[in-house]
Amino acid sequence: MKDKELLSCIFLLGGHDLEMLEIRNILERKNLKNEVDFYDRNLTRGAKLSSYKDCFDDDKTFVGIELIIDIDHPKKYIEIDHHNENSNNDSSIEQLASLLKIKLSKRQMLIAANDKGYIPAMQKLGAGKVEIERIRKADRKAQGAKPLDEKLAEKSIRENMQVENGITVVRSLTSFFSTITDRLFPFQKLLIYNETNYCYYGEGTDKFALHFHELVTAKNAWYGGGEDGFFGIRAEYTNVNEIIEIIK
Numbered sequence: 001m002k003d004k005e006l007l008s009c010i011f012l013l014g015g016h017d018l019e020m021l022e023i024r025n026i027l028e029r030k031n032l033k034n035e036v037d038f039y040d041r042n043l044t045r046g047a048k049l050s051s052y053k054d055c056f057d058d059d060k061t062f063v064g065i066e067l068i069i070d071i072d073h074p075k076k077y078i079e080i081d082h083h084n085e086n087s088n089n090d091s092s093i094e095q096l097a098s099l100l101k102i103k104l105s106k107r108q109m110l111i112a113a114n115d116k117g118y119i120p121a122m123q124k125l126g127a128g129k130v131e132i133e134r135i136r137k138a139d140r141k142a143q144g145a146k147p148l149d150e151k152l153a154e155k156s157i158r159e160n161m162q163v164e165n166g167i168t169v170v171r172s173l174t175s176f177f178s179t180i181t182d183r184l185f186p187f188q189k190l191l192i193y194n195e196t197n198y199c200y201y202g203e204g205t206d207k208f209a210l211h212f213h214e215l216v217t218a219k220n221a222w223y224g225g226g227e228d229g230f231f232g233i234r235a236e237y238t239n240v241n242e243i244i245e246i247i248k
Contacts, residue, residue: 010055011038014066015047018139019093019115022108023065026096036100044144046219049073063099065092068219082116083224084209084216091116110135117225119185136182145176153179167191167247169240189247191240198243199232211246212237 011027013020030036041051049067056062061076066083073079080096082089089095091112097104104112113121114135122132140150152174160171167189170180177192177199184190190201200208205223208231215221221233 009036009061009063010057011036011063011065012049012052012055012067013038013040013043014064015043015045016142016144017045017115018135018142019091019111020066021142022111023093023096026093026100026102030100065096070219084222087224087226087229114139118229119182136178140176140178140182143176143178145174145179149174149176149179153183156180157183164244165248167244169193169244191243191247193235193240193243196235197232198235198238198240199230200243200247201230203228204247205229205231208233208246 013024013027024038024040027036027038031038039052039055041047043051047067048070049064050071052062052064052067053071056074058075060074061078062074063078063080064073065080067079067081069079078099079086080092080099082091082095090098092115093104093108093112097108110122110125110127110131113125113127117124119132119136122135127135153172153176156170156173157180160173162169168184168187169191170184170193172180172192172194174180175194175196177197180192181187181190181201188202192199192201204227205225206227206229208221209216209223212221212231212233215233215237216223220237221231223229223231
């Protein structure tokens with residue numbers, strides 16, 4: 001995309017996490033120079049394009065970043081995402097950097113690795129324990145996790161965790177499952193659930209995506225991070241026993 005075309009672009013930001021906040025930082029700096037414009041509605045995971053419907057203008061090019069396309073998108077629309085069917089793409093911040101023709105800093109590359117491949121991806125870039133813990137803590141905070149959620153995670157592990165046939169199962173007292181995964185890493189087969197969602201982390205997550213393909217298409221299940229990444233599904237479509245049997 002040429003510089004002149006960027007001037008007519010409007011970026012629409014998706015659900016907040018550390019990567020999305022860093023994307024916002026990049027766009028804010030560009031905006032101060034009148035190089036780009038953007039909207040951020042402070043959305044959470046599962047953010048939808050319809051949240052920005054009132055902004056549409058056929059004379060503009062819109063760039064939707066990690067937004068579920070639940071309505072007809074503008075005539076000129078660019079999608080940036082790396083989840084579900086887009087899981088083979090670069091991270092969203094890397095795609096943005098390519099579009100804007102900028103180079104990411106070391107910290108931004110770690111943020112990209114974290115969002116795309118979690119802790120193992122950061123380790124591959126040579127990040128140390130303290131550096132990784134700093135990124136993970138910032139990511140949990142960006143997603144909305146509060147100090148109470150951190151305490152509830154510890155209580156969940158202490159009181160609601162069991163191991164069955166090599167599968168670690170935790171009934172979570174917080175909706176922020178990352179507060180639990182970060183405390184239990186490294187793991188091979190981890191299932192975390194509450195009354196709303198189930199999420200499996202570890203070996204064979206790509207098999208879940210195939211098994212629940214229709215629910216993924218309907219946006220009632222989601223996955224990412226490669227074959228050993230994560231798979232999430234709304235609780236109304238499954239149960240603990242079914243998930244455990246699939247893992248086995």
